[in-house]
Amino acid sequence: MLTNRQLQILQVIIDDFILSAQPVGSRQISKKQGITFSPATIRNEMADLEELGFLEKTHTSSGRVPSEKGYRFYVDHLLSPQGINSKDIQQIQSIFNDRLVEVEHIIRKSANILSELTSYTSILLGPDVQTHRVKRFSIVPLSSDTAVAIIVTNNGHVENRLFNLPPDFTASDLEKMVNILNDRLIGVSLEELHKSLEAEVLAVLQQHVRSADDFIHALITATMHNPESKIFYGGKTNMFNQPEFHDLNKVRMILDLMETTSQVQSLFHPNESGIHIRIGSENKQLEMENCSVITTTYSIGDDQQGAIAIIGPTRMDYKRVVALLDVMRLDLTQAFTRNRSE
Amino acid sequence: MLTNRQLQILQVIIDDFILSAQPVGSRQISKKQGITFSPATIRNEMADLEELGFLEKTHTSSGRVPSEKGYRFYVDHLLSPQGINSKDIQQIQSIFNDRLVEVEHIIRKSANILSELTSYTSILLGPDVQTHRVKRFSIVPLSSDTAVAIIVTNNGHVENRLFNLPPDFTASDLEKMVNILNDRLIGVSLEELHKSLEAEVLAVLQQHVRSADDFIHALITATMHNPESKIFYGGKTNMFNQPEFHDLNKVRMILDLMETTSQVQSLFHPNESGIHIRIGSENKQLEMENCSVITTTYSIGDDQQGAIAIIGPTRMDYKRVVALLDVMRLDLTQAFTRNRSE
DNA sequence: ATTAGCACTCCTCTTGGTTGAGTGCTAACA
DNA sequence: TGTTAGCACTCAACCAAGAGGAGTGCTAAT
Numbered sequence: 001m002l003t004n005r006q007l008q009i010l011q012v013i014i015d016d017f018i019l020s021a022q023p024v025g026s027r028q029i030s031k032k033q034g035i036t037f038s039p040a041t042i043r044n045e046m047a048d049l050e051e052l053g054f055l056e057k058t059h060t061s062s063g064r065v066p067s068e069k070g071y072r073f074y075v076d077h078l079l080s081p082q083g084i085n086s087k088d089i090q091q092i093q094s095i096f097n098d099r100l101v102e103v104e105h106i107i108r109k110s111a112n113i114l115s116e117l118t119s120y121t122s123i124l125l126g127p128d129v130q131t132h133r134v135k136r137f138s139i140v141p142l143s144s145d146t147a148v149a150i151i152v153t154n155n156g157h158v159e160n161r162l163f164n165l166p167p168d169f170t171a172s173d174l175e176k177m178v179n180i181l182n183d184r185l186i187g188v189s190l191e192e193l194h195k196s197l198e199a200e201v202l203a204v205l206q207q208h209v210r211s212a213d214d215f216i217h218a219l220i221t222a223t224m225h226n227p228e229s230k231i232f233y234g235g236k237t238n239m240f241n242q243p244e245f246h247d248l249n250k251v252r253m254i255l256d257l258m259e260t261t262s263q264v265q266s267l268f269h270p271n272e273s274g275i276h277i278r279i280g281s282e283n284k285q286l287e288m289e290n291c292s293v294i295t296t297t298y299s300i301g302d303d304q305q306g307a308i309a310i311i312g313p314t315r316m317d318y319k320r321v322v323a324l325l326d327v328m329r330l331d332l333t334q335a336f337t338r339n340r341s342e
Numbered sequence: 343m344l345t346n347r348q349l350q351i352l353q354v355i356i357d358d359f360i361l362s363a364q365p366v367g368s369r370q371i372s373k374k375q376g377i378t379f380s381p382a383t384i385r386n387e388m389a390d391l392e393e394l395g396f397l398e399k400t401h402t403s404s405g406r407v408p409s410e411k412g413y414r415f416y417v418d419h420l421l422s423p424q425g426i427n428s429k430d431i432q433q434i435q436s437i438f439n440d441r442l443v444e445v446e447h448i449i450r451k452s453a454n455i456l457s458e459l460t461s462y463t464s465i466l467l468g469p470d471v472q473t474h475r476v477k478r479f480s481i482v483p484l485s486s487d488t489a490v491a492i493i494v495t496n497n498g499h500v501e502n503r504l505f506n507l508p509p510d511f512t513a514s515d516l517e518k519m520v521n522i523l524n525d526r527l528i529g530v531s532l533e534e535l536h537k538s539l540e541a542e543v544l545a546v547l548q549q550h551v552r553s554a555d556d557f558i559h560a561l562i563t564a565t566m567h568n569p570e571s572k573i574f575y576g577g578k579t580n581m582f583n584q585p586e587f588h589d590l591n592k593v594r595m596i597l598d599l600m601e602t603t604s605q606v607q608s609l610f611h612p613n614e615s616g617i618h619i620r621i622g623s624e625n626k627q628l629e630m631e632n633c634s635v636i637t638t639t640y641s642i643g644d645d646q647q648g649a650i651a652i653i654g655p656t657r658m659d660y661k662r663v664v665a666l667l668d669v670m671r672l673d674l675t676q677a678f679t680r681n682r683s684e
Numbered sequence: 685a686t687t688a689g690c691a692c693t694c695c696t697c698t699t700g701g702t703t704g705a706g707t708g709c710t711a712a713c714a
Numbered sequence: 715t716g717t718t719a720g721c722a723c724t725c726a727a728c729c730a731a732g733a734g735g736a737g738t739g740c741t742a743a744t
Contacts (some may be wrong), residue, residue, distance in 0.1 A: 025737050040687050043738065061693040061737050102504055136482045140494045148498045152482045156490045158502040162444055236601065240594045248590065252582045255597075259578065367706050382718050385707065403706050403724040 014066045014074045023063030068280045084323045115235025120312035126230035127304045130191040137181045161222035166214035244313045253287040268307045280314045292316045298332040356408045356416045363585045365405030410622045426665045457577025462654035468572035469646045472533040479523045503564035508556035586655045595629040610649045622656045634658045640674040
């Protein structure tokens with residue numbers, strides 16, 4: 001168990017290092033207010049903290065730097081919840097000033113403001129479209145052999161897919177078809193749509209419409225790929241500011257990772273509320289061993305979720321980012337549920 | 343006027359520098375095949391070429407490096423059209439292998455392959471949606487006070503906007519409305535849509551539907567922002583490979599520029615066919631003073647255009663990129679017109 | 685238990701010297 | 715007169731050595 005003095009020193013070191021990015025020495029610590037003991041004492045304590053794995057040295061005679069374990073301890077036990085600046089709150093509120101209705105605009109703006117306020121990179125996951133339910137299904141023929149299928153969901157999201165019409169497919173066939181599809185598919189969630197088409201609708205259609213087979217199969221392949229949540233970025237190049245990313249290769253790897261949808265998806269913890277922090281190698285991706293990721297979720301309505309991630313160096317300002325994310329999450333959730341009930 | 347020997351030397355220097363990124367010295371040149379004269383002669387010629395502004399030195403006793411003027415001369419007069427590798431052609435063809443119908447997929451894939459083949463960054467502009475014409479206009483109410491307007495264009499593109507319904511707006515009102523809108527708007531291009539709504543449709547509607555005023559104004563604000571062409575990127579981090587971009591700040595500025603839609607748009611030369619090359623400071627953007635941009639356009643159908651840009655260092659492999667773009671442009675144009683006529 | 689003192693470590697910055705590729709100029713040559 | 719060999723000179727790049735400074739660990743005094 002750590003003594004109070006050790007806790008205090010650990011806290012000061014991490015706080016200082018987060019600001020300066022420089023190894024922290026005993027003399028420096030002793031000058032901090034609240035510190036009443038001498039550099040020598042601090043050196044002894046630091047040696048202990050190092051032995052316990054909370055601190056590291058960059059070389060024999062350097063000051064100390066927090067280890068991953070140190071950061072972990074810091075965020076778990078030393079992170080006093082902190083209010084944020086009224087200026088910051090104001091800026092966050094500004095997202096909702098112009099009474100935008102479109103979810104996408106709000107999220108895009110949020111991504112930018114978050115990256116601006118944190119000076120790290122933000123990634124926002126749009127609402128999970130998969131759980132939306134079909135509100136209306138329609139088909140617009142473009143030419144004799146192609147048509148576009150349009151699905152409007154209960155949340156106003158619109159999906160559309162191009163597909164081929166079977167030859168000799170008449171307008172009245174199409175009308176019948178669309179009626180049946182609407183009858184059967186309204187209320188079905190997008191993730192079940194594919195299944196539902198295959199299982200239920202196919203049989204019914206075959207009874208009523210000629211060449212329904214071809215048609216429905218074209219439709220099935222068109223709806224095969226479920227829509228993924230949109231991803232919004234803010235401050236992609238912010239990490240260039242961090243001294244730990246002055247290495248081109250690191251930056252490159254992280255930027256590349258951020259372009260890969262699947263990798264980005266795996267940064268998030270779906271279905272877990274609250275704020276999550278992953279430090280350095282706690283991330284699954286090797287490229288992220290020098291990064292920390294702080295994630296949380298926000299809600300749209302009762303069941304839909306979106307997610308927020310902030311990516312920065314392990315030497316991240318956890319306190320501030322956690323506070324900002326907390327405000328952001330609540331504000332977004334509130335804004336989206338307000339819109340919806342109006 | 344340059345002598346033949348000067349032309350030859352200039353060509354060798356630029357060709358060599360494009361490959362090596364190292365200043366080229368007289369001894370090095372003298373060893374190239376086709377060169378029959380001594381280093382001393384070459385030195386004299388180089389001094390002349392420098393005086394004429396085609397070459398530069400990085401320091402007093404360094405080899406020569408092409409100046410912007412040198413590159414300009416090179417692309418204007420020294421660029422012998424060159425066929426490309428059959429392997430490359432094969433790879434380009436592979437874009438069209440799986441008979442994708444969706445324009446977006448093809449373009450996305452093209453962006454990736456172009457960046458792979460060139461090892462520079464590619465930007466593809468999707469077809470100009472503005473010129474699409476309305477094929478069907480529909481409105482799906484989501485709740486008592488919101489609805490989503492959906493516009494399908496003759497090319498299968500789908501635009502949708504959320505907007506507010508006036509209070510006490512009935513289903514039959516809506517139906518009337520949609521009928522009138524379809525009557526009046528079909529065939530109107532998206533860029534004229536806004537104008538058309540204000541000028542023509544408003545008056546007609548007011549005669550037939552209650553509270554058409556509120557409705558149409560909501561619709562007008564919703565359609566205010568014209569859809570921009572989508573932008574697709576390939577190999578965003580490829581420039582990290584180029585030795586001239588080992589400077590974080592340069593890379594950052596260019597990456598930031600590429601995130602700014604308006605800046606990206608201004609890279610292109612709309613309505614000009616052929617291949618355009620802008621070298622270094624010929625670009626309007628200050629951030630691009632070390633870059634060259636090669637652009638061209640492709641067609642979808644008769645009137646629609648998309649555009650391609652390759653961004654690399656001024657020391658770009660112009661010959662290869664021009665050849666690749668030429669093939670790409672033709673293949674894309676061909677693929678899109680084939681699809682369309684089927 | 686705390687702290688002052690001191691020897692020691694190692695990074696960082698500077699200095700000076702060496703190497704090598706390349707140039708410009710001059711004089712000799714075909 | 716155009717071409718080339720020779721030579722002195724320049725400058726980036728690399729390396730080694732030394733000074734300075736921040737910081738540590740240990741020991742002994744408080």
